[in-house]
Amino acid sequence: MKRNNAIWLLLFITGFLFCMSGCEYHTIPPKPIEVPDTVSFALDIIPIFNSNCNSAGCHGVGATTPDLSPEKAFTSLTFFGYLDLDSAELSPLYTKITTGSMKDEASEEDRQIILRWIQQGALDN
Secondary structure (H helix, E strand, O other), X not given: OHHHHHHXXXXXXXXXXXXXXXXXXXXXXXXXXOOOOOOOHHHHHHHHHHHHOOOOOOOOOOOOOOOOOOOOHHHHHHHOOOOOOOOHHHOHHHHHHXXXXXXXXXXXXXXXXXXXXXXXOXXXX
């Protein structure tokens, strides 16, 4: 009886190793991030805020500063010092969405679009 168990165990291990040796792992490359050459506050930034930031209790009208509602976002970001036009990567807005408390709320594409907008002078366009 012990000999049969040992044979089955040996067959199982051999089969397992055989199956695993044939496995191939393929990684799916990430989708390339597409950042517009010229980032528009109205067309590119506001939609990011609307989908990630303006819900009730977050950064909408009358909620947490800065107010990122479409009609107040630009003034709120500039007045409260969330933009650093000399060092875009050090802008409080950008650091909040990359390493700060809002890092899970923005995609990498959102981050790159916001960074490009700041680098381009953070225009109200």
